[in-house]
Amino acid sequence: MKTTTFLFLSVFCTLSIANAQEKPLSLKDALRYGIERNPAFRNSLVEEQISAEKTNEAASRYLPRLTGTLDGRYNTQIATQVLPARTFRPSAGENELSEVRFGTNWNATASLDLTQTIVDMSIGAEAASAKAAQTLAAANTEQAKNNLKMTIARAYYTVLLNQEKFRQAEGNFTRNENFYKDVQAKFKNANALKTDQSRAYLNFSNASLAKKKAQDAVRLSLMNLALQLSWEGKPEDIRLSDNLTTLFAGDSEFTNRSLDAALEARADAKAEIAQREVNIRSLDRLRNQNLPTLSGYGFLGTQGFGNDVGAINFFPLSYVGVRASIPIADWFTRTATIQQQALQLDKSENNLRNIRQTAVYELQNTQTALQNAVQTVKIQKENIAIAEEVIASTTTRFKQGQATQQEVLDAESTLRDTQLSYLQALYDALVAKLDWEKANGML
Secondary structure (H helix, E strand, O other): OHHHHHHHHHHHHHHHHHHHHHOOEOHHHHHHHHHHHOHHHHHHHHHHHHHHHHHHHHHHHHOOEEEEEEEEEEOOOOOEEEEEHHHOOOOOOOOOEEEEEOOOOEEEEEEEEEEEEEEOHHHHHHHHHHHHHHHHHHHHHHHHHHHHHHHHHHHHHHHHHHHHHHHHHHHHHHHHHHHHHHHHHHHHOOOOOHHHHHHHHHHHHHHHHHHHHHHHHHHHHHHHHHHHHOOOOOHHHOOEOOOHHHHOOOOOOOOOOOHHHHHHHOHHHHHHHHHHHHHHHHHHHHHHOOOOEEEEEEEEEEEEEEOOOOOOEEEEEEEEEEEEEOOOOOOOHHHHHHHHHHHHHHHHHHHHHHHHHHHHHHHHHHHHHHHHHHHHHHHHHHHHHHHHHHHHHHHHHHHOOOOOHHHHHHHHHHHHHHHHHHHHHHHHHHHHHHHHHHHHOOO
16 A cells, blocks of 8 residues: 555656646645655655654653563573581681572573663653744754745745846847948948947947847746756756736735734744743653653563573563662753853843844834835836837827937837846845735735
């Protein structure tokens, strides 16, 4: 059954990877893909599972311990005991000793040894500490997931921005290349000045360099996205289905949660609260280790003796008992350990106060930054309309002989710059929204 399940999951994962590589990735697809495959995040999940097993281990400390033992021995030299000689000869002198050999050549033992804890306050404290550590691991996993989502989203936005920059750089290169060829032809026919040709070449050269830089930016941003996703294929095979415009919802009202509600939802606050609980439980565990413990034990076995392996006689042996353990002195070692843990608890309290103070600032700062970014998007979008009007007017004047071709190129360049500024504003707004959502615990 396990083999069948494993094969099914393997086939499913293979098909999922192939499907993901064939179809364009939306932002949601990219987030899901990265969460499923990013090794660092997978380790967070493993740490959470380890903490769960440690909780199970701590909870089992109250269960009885049963040990079975089998022992067979051949005595190559039987032990010699020294006894007062009067034990065997009443007439022997008072200080006279006799050497006596006791034992048989062959000894055998079979036993069951049972131990049961009755009272040990440190066990309950250890179980509570392990449970708190499990909660901390879960909070750390949530925090790692949020950080991964932010990293992937930023990388996704960057690819979209760089791809759009490259498309515009490519179009600008083509226009300047054609313009330079036209000016060259006019210069040969004495219809253009040398300075016109030099200026056209300068624009063409700059456009070529800008295209190369834009192409490199796309390649590097795809590599970064592939790294964050733990992409199975080549980075250049990644195709994105979203664009900055569709990802930006255009909301203008962003209401912050209350401070307490934000702290309750934020992963970093949850993790620090869990860390404080771990420190509290660890301190309880250390203190309880100073308390007496009580345990019961029992032994059931048999011992065999004989000078011949085939003639061993067995004799039963059993006992039960209760053991009390009372710590008396540890030479202040445990005291220092308890003090260290108490200081760790103080650090957690200070960290929580710092998170609370920082959250007050982050809520206001990210909200203001997001509102300004949204306003910038609005202004840049209006600037595009103005630039389009300018290029339309310049083109009309050019057709009427009232404007030069260079003026048309300058107007086109202004429009492209305005469009890029709009895309950059969209990118900045999307990143600002991520920061705002993180501050409010909405990721």
